[in-house]
Amino acid sequence: MTRLTYAIAKPVLLWALHFALIYALISAACAPRALLTQEVLVVTAAVLTLTAATLQIFWLWRTSSNGDSEPQSSDELLLRRAAWWTALISLIATLANLMPVLILPGCQG
Amino acid sequence: MTERQAYVVDLPEDESYSGSAKGEPGKSFERIWDAPQGVRHLSSVSHRVVGKRFLVTGFVFFLIAGFLALLVRTQLIVPDNTFLDSETYNQVFTMHGTIMMFLFAIPMLEGFAVHLIPLMVGARDLVFPRLGAFGYYCYLFGGIIVLSSFLFDAAPAGGWFMYVPLSTSTYTQDLSADFWLIGITFAEIASVTAAVEIIAAILCTRAPGMSLAKMPILMWYLLVTAFMIAVGFPPLIIGSILLEAERLLGLPFFEVALGGDPLLWQHLFWLFGHPEVYIIFLPAAGMVATMLPTFVGKPLFGYGFAVAAVVSMGFLSFGLWAHHMFATGLPVMSLTLFSAASTMVAIPTGVQIFCFLATLAEGRPRMSVPMLFILGFLFIFVLGGLTGVMVAAVPFNLQAHDSYFVVAHLHYVLIGGFVFPMFGALYYWMPQFTGRMMSETLGRWVFWLMFIGFNLAFFMMHLTGLRGMPRRIASYPEGLGWDRLNMLSTLGSYILAAGVLLFVFDFFRHRRHGTQAPRNPWGAATLEWLYPPIPPGFNFHAIPEIRSREPLWDQPELMDRPAPEIDGALRPCTDHRRETMGNDPITGAPLQIVRLPHPTWVPLITAFGLALGFGATLASLYWLVAVGFAIALAGFTAWVWEPSDSGVLRDSGLGDLRLPVNVVDPRSHLHFAVVGTMMISAALFASLLFAGLYLWNTQPHWAETTPPAAPLEAGLALGVSIVVFLLGLASHRAAFTAKVTPVIVIDLGLALGSAALGALLFMSIRTVDPYGSAYAAVGWALFAFVAGYLAVAIYWSLVNALRKAVGAVKPGQMLPNLLIATYAKVVAIMGGMTAAAYLLAGGAA
CATH class of the missing domain: 1.20.120.80 (Cytochrome c oxidase, subunit III, four-helix bundle)
Known part of the structure; x- marks a missing residue:
């Protein structure tokens, strides 16, 4: 049960980290200090998103299949369902974080 | 023994520290839990007393802020009105927003949490009763400080967001901004202490067998809310301290000429401000999710979906803060990122709403008064959510920015998302507070007056906004197409107020004439209705084992006998102490016996010392600041200088199971409190x-x-x-x-x-x-x-x-x-x- 409880929080924690990093990257590229070029921003953001999305897809798969195939209590099934849904919502939200960087040609759109 | 295990000393009971250093031998279980009478009532730390104080004080602030709203609407009823001058108008709308957000909504949810958590999880009191009482007094004194600004003709007038540079000493030379910054920061102590208390109470003091998955759904909502408070309030606390330091000491945090940035304040404010909306909304939604199954007669549809939705909302709502700053000139790419996140939060919100709708579809709901308010919530909040998706789009947001459309949106979200569920919850849980039922007939009048009045007042504002009327203007010329809409909005606000007043009348009426509430008057499934709701001082003679999420429906042994005869843990009151069960946070397995404090003046004295310190800062009486903080320090010292009860084993009352008292273990409630406190500290x-x-x-x-x-x-x-x-x-x-x-x-x-x-x-x-x-x-x-x-x-x-x-x-x-x-x-x-x-x-x- 402890593992499943963490499984509920992990995907959204990863979303939060991903969001913070994308925000930091955009700020680094678009603020007066201009630390990053547009190209570096896009490539870094894409790599970060790919990594995060891969992990979230893995968690999605893991919570959708009963890997250890042992009978589960109703509590465990319920937490597993919650974990699957948080993984799905987080995956969609993570991909959404990348959209502005991919779609917009520059900081000012 | 490994390091992770508790260190306990299994001594005979006559050993010197195997009992309780602060027990009250000679007193029965009931006497030990009795609330003190007379002036000593102020020393009570019981969650029942503190919870009611939060609720009553919060509701009084609601009435005050509501009255201010009526002043605003009266000023705008006709064009070119001179009812209020513009400075007073600024003060009135600023105080309306400030009181509603800081002194009404958050304390009300704290009141419900403080009162309901122990009853619903099977605890005899909140895990840190003194902290709860201390938080209440901080809130009360902070609220008095903010409100007293009216007496000194220094009510804040810079908006509830206190934007700089308007609120710096250059442009606000009187004390009005200081009243806001000091009073609100002080009152926020209650919020962060409540966060720690809620986290530890829910995770550490549940009834035996109540695993995370068997908790009432409201506990998930409150748990997520508490974590959000722990992370969401610190940016505002830091922002307020920086701004007050700039005003008081001249430090240039926001001074453009010295490299400061007014937008930094906006970031810090909205890093708090947007999650705040969800902090207000989530407990209300949790109360809906608790009440709805009662009136439908079926368990909540999709408990797991709801858990996923509330956890997701708790996180995603932090990625939205800059959508309050779309018109400030941030890079378009940043705006688009926040726009995307703002749209994404609609997904878990939608999942949750569909859980509610599916529950409704499972049976034929009883249309009692709380149910009416739930339906009102669904109607109004969904509309507010939809306009929320509209203003999340950058182009539309720029068009609607600072117009009455936004006023309409935020009131649909906040009144729909909090006030309607709160009134439903007050009707639903009122027997817990007074032992009596409120009137169904008057309740229906209250609902319809509020529902019609609200929609008349605020739906019109969408149109006024789309016709270009800006927010926060004290008057407007006639003939711009706003006259009739404003008239209707004001009339609607009066109807809404009539509904609220009727509720107040019914409240006082029912205290004397309301029918006595029977045991479990609504036929609910949750544990708070186990005992007849004629308020005793205690919660459970014996804490029952829990095997179901709907214990009163699924465990017949809980309802087939008088409540005091139900079997469970801790029936013997061996050491004549207030105590409750402590559990493993995940599985709910018994872990320890938690000793709880008896009535004490320490929280009041400590909070008074802090109030003196904060208040004297306003008056620039720095010797008095030192006196105040010295009193607070003395209070904290008396607080922590407690004889320890750790290290002893006692019978739990569950078979042969013996449990340590106040266990030395990372899963201890005290350790969870420290972890929660350090989470707040890390966020600061x-x-x-x-x-x-x-x-x-x-x-x-x-x-x-x-x-x-x-x-x-x-x-x-x-x-x-x-x-x-x-x-x-x-x-x-x-x-x-x-x-x-x-x-x-x-x-x-x-x-x-x-x-x-x-x-x-x-x-x-x-x-x-x-x-x-x-x-x-x-x-x-x-x-x-x-x-x-x-x-x-x-x-x-x-x-x-x-x-x-x-x-x-x-x-x-x-x-x-x-x-x-x-x-x-x-x-x-x-x-x-x-x-x-x-x-x-x-x-x-």
């Missing part, structure tokens, strides 16, 4: 770091020209922070050892290390002029912040050492070492990061 620290990074990134010239801190001292501080961290690890291990005296060395080492770390950080930053630039001022703020925490570490370590030296600590009673270990490790990390920042930051010397 992160807010300051964010301020520094933000200025470094947006004001590079000032970052480069600010002289650096002294590198040698900063390097040494970094090294000492590692030592303090290691001492924290040693203190953790020491908590599980049998020898007490040698641990004094670790305590003293921690005190010394903390002092050295503070001194080195000071030596490092002392060459930097805090008035030279905003960037330098943030450097000093980092030092002041860490120094405050180090001072607490020194004080705490010395108290621990002194207690051991005078023999107040025996083997198995070194829980404080476990607690300070976690504290010291986090403080060491913060100190180390500050030192690292000093090494890396700054430009030419």
Whole structure:
């Protein structure tokens, strides 16, 4: 049960980290200090998103299949369902974080 | 015994510390739990008393803020009205927003949480009753400070968001902004203490067998809300302290001429402000999810979906703050990121709403008054959510910005998402508070007056906004197409107010004439209805084992006999102490017996000391500030100087199971409280770091020209922070050892290390002029912040050492070492990061 409880929080924690990093990257590229070029921003953001999305897809798969195939209590099934849904919502939200960087040609759109 | 296991001493019961140092022998179970009478009632720390105080005080603030709203609407009823002058109008709308957001909504949810959590999870009281009482008094005194500004003709007038530069001393020279900053920051102590209390109470004091998955759904909502408060409130607390420091001391955090940035305030404010909306909404939605199954007669549809939705909302709602800043000139790419996140949060919100709708579809709901308010919530909140998706789109947002469309949207969200569920909850749980039922007939009138009045008042505002009427204007010329809409809005607000007044009338009426509530009057499934709702001082004679999420529906042994005869844990009151069960946070398995404090004046005295300190700051009476804080320090010392009850085993009443009292274990409720406190502390620290990074990134010239801190001292501080961290690890291990005296060395080492770390950080930053630039001022703020925490570490370590030296600590009673270990490790990390920042930051010397 402890593992499943963490499984509920992990995907959204990863979303939060991903969001913070994308925000930091955009700020680094678009603020007066201009630390990053547009190209570096896009490539870094894409790599970060790919990594995060891969992990979230893995968690999605893991919570959708009963890997250890042992009978589960109703509590465990319920937490597993919650974990699957948080993984799905987080995956969609993570991909959404990348959209502005991919779609917009520059900081000012 | 491994380190993770509890250290307990299985002594015979006649051994000197196997009983309870502060028991009340001779008193029965009922007498022990009785609330004190007369003036001593103020010393009560029971969750029933404190919860009701929060609810009543919060509702009084609701009426005050509602009255201010009526003044606003009366001013706008006709064009060119002169009912209020523009300065008074500014004060009125500012105080309306401030009171509603800080002194009504959050305290009301705290009131429900404080009152309901123990009853719903099967505890006899909240896990930290004194902290709850202390939080209430801080809230009360803070609210009085804010409200007293009217008496001094210095009511804040800068909007509930206190934007700079309007709120700096250049443009607000009187004390109005100080009243806001000091009063609200003080009142927020209640919010953060409530967060710690809610987290520890829900995770650590549930009935035997109540696993996470068997908790009432409201507990998930409150748990997520508490974590959100812990992370969401700190940015505003830091922002308020920085702004007050600028006003009081002249430090240039937001001063453009010295490299400050007004947008930094907006970031800090909305980092709090947007999650705040969800902090208000989520508990209300949790109450809906609790009430709905009762009236449908079926369990909540999709408990797992709802858990996923609430956890997701808790996180995603933090990625939305800049959508309040779309018109400030941020890079379009940033705006689009926040727009995307704002749209994404609609997904879990939608999942949750569909859970409610599916539950409704499962049966034929009984249309009682709480159910009407639930339907009102669904109708209004969904409309507010849809306009929320509209204003999340950058182009539309720019068009609707600062117009009445936004006023309409936010009231649909907040009144729909909080006020309607709250009224439903008041009707639903009123028997818990008064033992009587409110009138169904009057309740229907209340609902329809509020529902019709609300929609008339606020739906019109969408149209007024789309016709271009800006917010916060005290009057408008006729003939712009706004006249009739404003008239209708004002009439609607009067109808809404009539509904609220009718509720107040019914409340007083039912106290005398309402019918006595029977046991479980609504036929609910949750544990708070186990006993007849004629309020006793205690919650459970014996704490029952829980095997279902709907125990009153699925466990017949709970309802087939009088409640006091139900079997369960802790029936014998061996040590004549207030106590409840402590559990494993995940599985709900019994872990310990938690001893709870009896009535005490300490919370009131401590909060009064702090109020004196804060209030005297406003009056610039600095000797009185010192007196106030000295009183508070004395209060805190009396608070912590408790004889320990750890280290003893007692029968649990569950078969042969014997449990330790106040166990020394990382799963202890006290350890969870420290973890929660350090989470808040880390969020405070992160807010300051964010301020520094933000200025470094947006004001590079000032970052480069600010002289650096002294590198040698900063390097040494970094090294000492590692030592303090290691001492924290040693203190953790020491908590599980049998020898007490040698641990004094670790305590003293921690005190010394903390002092050295503070001194080195000071030596490092002392060459930097805090008035030279905003960037330098943030450097000093980092030092002041860490120094405050180090001072607490020194004080705490010395108290621990002194207690051991005078023999107040025996083997198995070194829980404080476990607690300070976690504290010291986090403080060491913060100190180390500050030192690292000093090494890396700054430009030419």
